[in-house]
Amino acid sequence: MNGFVKNIxxxxxxxxxxxxxxxxxxxxxxxxxxxxxxxxALRSHPELVDNFIKMLESVEATVAHLSELADVAxxxxxxxxxxxxxxxxxxxxxxxxxxxxxxxxxxxVIMSGPATGEDVLSLTxxxxxxxxxxxxxxxxxxxxxxxxxxxxxxxxVLIRVRDIVGSYEDAxxxxxxxxxxxxxxxxxxxxxxxxxxxxxxxxxxTGAHGPCHLHVIVVG
Amino acid sequence: xxxxxxxxxxNAQDALKNQRLQKSLKVLGRGFVEKRAKARAALPEFDELxxxxxxxxxxxxxxxxxYLEVYEKQLVASGGHLHLAHTAAxxxxxxxxxxxxKNARLITKGKSMVAEEIGLNDHLEEAGLRVLETDLGEYxxxxxxxxxxxxxxxxxxxxxxxxxxxxxxxxxxxxxGRDLSDPAALVFEARNMLRSEFINADIGITGxxxxxxxxxxxxxxxxxxxxxxxxxxxxxxxxxxxxDKLVPTLxxxxxxxxxxxxxxxxxxxxxxxxxxxxxxxxxxxxxxxEYHVVLLDNGRTEQxxxxxxxxxxxxxxxxxxxxCPVYQSIGGHAYGWVYPGPIGxxxxxxxxxxxxAADLPNASSLCGRCEQxxxxxxxxxxxxxxxxxxxxxxGGLPVLVRSSLTAWVIVAKRPRLYQFMTGIVMPLLxxxxxxKRNFRWLPLATGxxxxxxxxxPSGKTFMSLLKKHQREGRL
Ligand code: SF4
Numbered sequence: 001m002n003g004f005v006k007n008i009x010x011x012x013x014x015x016x017x018x019x020x021x022x023x024x025x026x027x028x029x030x031x032x033x034x035x036x037x038x039x040x041a042l043r044s045h046p047e048l049v050d051n052f053i054k055m056l057e058s059v060e061a062t063v064a065h066l067s068e069l070a071d072v073a074x075x076x077x078x079x080x081x082x083x084x085x086x087x088x089x090x091x092x093x094x095x096x097x098x099x100x101x102x103x104x105x106x107x108x109v110i111m112s113g114p115a116t117g118e119d120v121l122s123l124t125x126x127x128x129x130x131x132x133x134x135x136x137x138x139x140x141x142x143x144x145x146x147x148x149x150x151x152x153x154x155x156x157v158l159i160r161v162r163d164i165v166g167s168y169e170d171a172x173x174x175x176x177x178x179x180x181x182x183x184x185x186x187x188x189x190x191x192x193x194x195x196x197x198x199x200x201x202x203x204x205x206t207g208a209h210g211p212c213h214l215h216v217i218v219v220g
Numbered sequence: 221x222x223x224x225x226x227x228x229x230x231n232a233q234d235a236l237k238n239q240r241l242q243k244s245l246k247v248l249g250r251g252f253v254e255k256r257a258k259a260r261a262a263l264p265e266f267d268e269l270x271x272x273x274x275x276x277x278x279x280x281x282x283x284x285x286x287y288l289e290v291y292e293k294q295l296v297a298s299g300g301h302l303h304l305a306h307t308a309a310x311x312x313x314x315x316x317x318x319x320x321x322k323n324a325r326l327i328t329k330g331k332s333m334v335a336e337e338i339g340l341n342d343h344l345e346e347a348g349l350r351v352l353e354t355d356l357g358e359y360x361x362x363x364x365x366x367x368x369x370x371x372x373x374x375x376x377x378x379x380x381x382x383x384x385x386x387x388x389x390x391x392x393x394x395x396x397g398r399d400l401s402d403p404a405a406l407v408f409e410a411r412n413m414l415r416s417e418f419i420n421a422d423i424g425i426t427g428x429x430x431x432x433x434x435x436x437x438x439x440x441x442x443x444x445x446x447x448x449x450x451x452x453x454x455x456x457x458x459x460x461x462x463x464d465k466l467v468p469t470l471x472x473x474x475x476x477x478x479x480x481x482x483x484x485x486x487x488x489x490x491x492x493x494x495x496x497x498x499x500x501x502x503x504x505x506x507x508x509x510e511y512h513v514v515l516l517d518n519g520r521t522e523q524x525x526x527x528x529x530x531x532x533x534x535x536x537x538x539x540x541x542x543x544c545p546v547y548q549s550i551g552g553h554a555y556g557w558v559y560p561g562p563i564g565x566x567x568x569x570x571x572x573x574x575x576x577a578a579d580l581p582n583a584s585s586l587c588g589r590c591e592q593x594x595x596x597x598x599x600x601x602x603x604x605x606x607x608x609x610x611x612x613x614x615g616g617l618p619v620l621v622r623s624s625l626t627a628w629v630i631v632a633k634r635p636r637l638y639q640f641m642t643g644i645v646m647p648l649l650x651x652x653x654x655x656k657r658n659f660r661w662l663p664l665a666t667g668x669x670x671x672x673x674x675x676x677p678s679g680k681t682f683m684s685l686l687k688k689h690q691r692e693g694r695l
Contacts (some may be wrong), residue, residue, distance in 0.1 A: 004521075011522065012524065032434070149448070169474055185501065199375055205403060209414065
């Protein structure tokens with residue numbers, strides 16, 4: 001890095017040890033201050049939840065709002081029947097997903113692990129949802145392997161209503177936090193709708209390379 | 221990428237005559253422009269967010285040395301490797317070296333303008349590697365062996381029927397009688413063709429929209445999901461990016477994310493925004509085992525010291541070209557290099573020199589729309605004007621232009637002579653134009669009249685009207 005940084009210092013006409021500059025940078029990083037947060041991200045929680053769902057639906061996602069985790073299994077089964085999907089899904093070792101009681105869905109095959117090219121449906125858990133743009137935050141890891149969010153044709157994402165917040169800034173706080181910022185997993189994926197492209201004559205088409213369908217289950 | 225910026229005038233002529241291209245450009249002008257306007261109107265805080273975004277970028281550039289040091293520390297702490305590339309050739313060589321170390325044969329690639337800048341695909345292909353573009357637009361132009369014509373929508377110049385013909389030509393293993401009349405069928409076909417390639421790739425290369433000092437992360441902003449498949453299915457992920465992408469914190473990045481998609485495609489956010497930090501963790505079941513970041517300078521440090529430094533704030537949203545009447549008329553290829561439109565007219569002379577690229581900053585009426593819509597508040601017309609001055613001072617103007625300008629200056633400095641001459645010429649031109657009041661052809665002005673009409677003067681000069689009104693006591 002030395003030669004690189006030296007050139008930059010020469011271009012800027014500064015020295016490495018200027019205490020004032022060091023202080024400015026240290027403070028900026030340590031404060032992790034927020035810039036302007038749009039007003040729509042600062043409303044009451046019920047309004048935030050409404051807008052979260054509205055925004056997701058505006059980008060071709062489907063949303064089901066359930067009051068109990070106990071209802072998730074039948075919602076997943078319903079979705080599979082309506083969309084004519086094979087009764088199998090893949091998920092990771094996520095704790096919340098692990099609490100779902102599948103006992104009444106006896107014909108449902110639940111597989112665990114990262115996605116392969118053969119998987120058609122995945123179930124993942126978003127650790128936060130951002131109301132202002134209807135954005136799910138999913139952290140990669142053994143709980144939610146990253147390929148589950150991208151390879152299967154359909155992705156169902158579970159989110160607890162209390163994890164829906166106003167802004168991206170609020171959502172970052174839901175990760176485990178170190179001294180200077182959140183402890184980042186290999187990837188944090190913001191997901192807002194099924195994959196799409198407008199690369200052919202600006203025609204919007206959903207289902208590019210990522211999932212063609214995104215179904216969000218809000219619980220609580 | 222090989223430049224044809226030196227033949228800008230010929231390129232532009234061809235583009236104006238190319239009816240297919242003209243049709244595609246009409247769609248672009250309407251689509252992106254309207255969508256951005258709607259997105260801006262839907263977020264009352266938009267302008268203020270842009271100003272804050274500018275301040276973030278300015279602050280980062282001012283302390284770039286220090287933020288880069290923090291970035292490196294965090295990147296290494298998370299298990300990533302950093303490679304510093306002074307030049308395009310350095311970057312190409314470093315990436316090739318990683319590919320060789322891994323005995324790689326198939327490389328999948330997400331969209332990256334920096335990769336275009338360094339001519340990465342050619343370099344890797346010459347070394348015998350197979351490089352596959354996975355963004356649909358990039359995939360299409362790779363099949364056509366063309367460069368991108370827009371920094372956000374690389375295949376914006378290609379019609380659906382052309383894509384169909386290309387797919388039929390290349391996807392020979394598929395049934396000849398299949399129906400590809402619907403763009404959705406084309407997208408589906410590309411999706412199916414690429415799936416196994418993502419899985420079989422030895423290395424996945426992406427660009428980065430942002431690098432975050434606080435966490436050592438790189439960020440990609442996409443819609444298709446190809447970038448994520450590229451970077452999570454291959455065992456090695458290489459990020460090719462440049463030093464101007466650095467941002468201090470996650471919160472700063474959040475502010476820029478709010479303005480990027482709205483300015484680019486008019487979405488409130490793109491479908492995917494992905495923050496990558498290091499390789500897969502020890503407990504992870506997927507993701508790349510290695511994470512390399514190749515960080516390119518390629519003249520940017522020099523730019524930082526000079527009068528074009530504000531162009532380093534650019535977040536490559538494409539708004540300036542979407543709103544540019546010149547880009548709307550000739551498209552991206554005419555500019556002859558990686559970055560078209562107003563930002564290209566400012567950057568290309570820095571990268572390639574004025575000898576090659578002097579026509580670009582001159583191809584503008586300085587109407588100012590680019591500056592109005594630039595979320596980073598870059599004074600693009602001013603910067604183009606600066607290049608013109610440099611070009612003029614360097615004696616780069618053609619003799620005819622130089623002598624005509626000198627003659628005009630002589631006349632314009634002498635009001636009586638000026639009035640006398642315009643008093644003769646204006647009525648003459650008005651007469652020549654006849655009742656249509658437009659010239660379809662004019663000697664010495666075919667450069668203008670070949671592609672548009674020239675409005676004729678009304679016949680009277682302002683001064684003669686003023687005098688007349690004064691005489692009649694109307695003023
Ligand atoms: S110069 Fe401004 S408008 Fe143009 S691409 Fe860069 S940020 Fe966008």
